[in-house]
Amino acid sequence: IIGRLRSAVDFVITNAGARSYVNNSCKQKGWAAAFAAERKRKKYGAVAKEKGVDLAPMSIEALGHWDRAAVKHVEKVAKALSTTGAGFSFRDIYRGMVEDISVAVARGVGDVILEGQQLSWAAAGPPDL
Helix, strand or coil: CECCECEEEEEEEECCCCCCCHHHHHHCCCHHHHHHHHHHHHHHHHHHHHHCCEEEEEEEECCCCECHHHHHHHHHHHHHHHCCCCCCCHHHHHHHHHHHHHHHHHHHHHHHHHHHHHHHHHHHCCCCC
C-alpha cells in the first residue's frame, strides 16, 4: 500500500528456453513471461478484485525480458513514491527498482547454475583440470 495504490504482487521467473516454452518463445519475444503473467491473472485475479487490490504479476524471464504488467507495476510504484515528498524523482525510483530487481533475478539464475554444477560434481566428481 502506497497512498492510493493497493497492489498484490506475485513474482514469477520463467525460463524461455525450457522445453515447454522454447517453441513459442522462438516465435515471439517475451512469450514465456507473458504466458506466466496470464496464468497468475487467471489464478489470483478474482481474489485480488474481491480484496480491492490491483494484481501485479511480476513475470520476468530468466534472461531478462519483463512482461508488460511488471513494467507497468514498477511505473505505478515509482509514481506513487515520487509524490510522497521523500525527495526522489520518478526516474530515480523507477531505475533503482528495475536495477535492483534485475540484479536479484540474475543472482538467482547464477545460484541455480552453481547448484546444478555442484550436483553434477557430486554425482560424477569434479572435472580434471
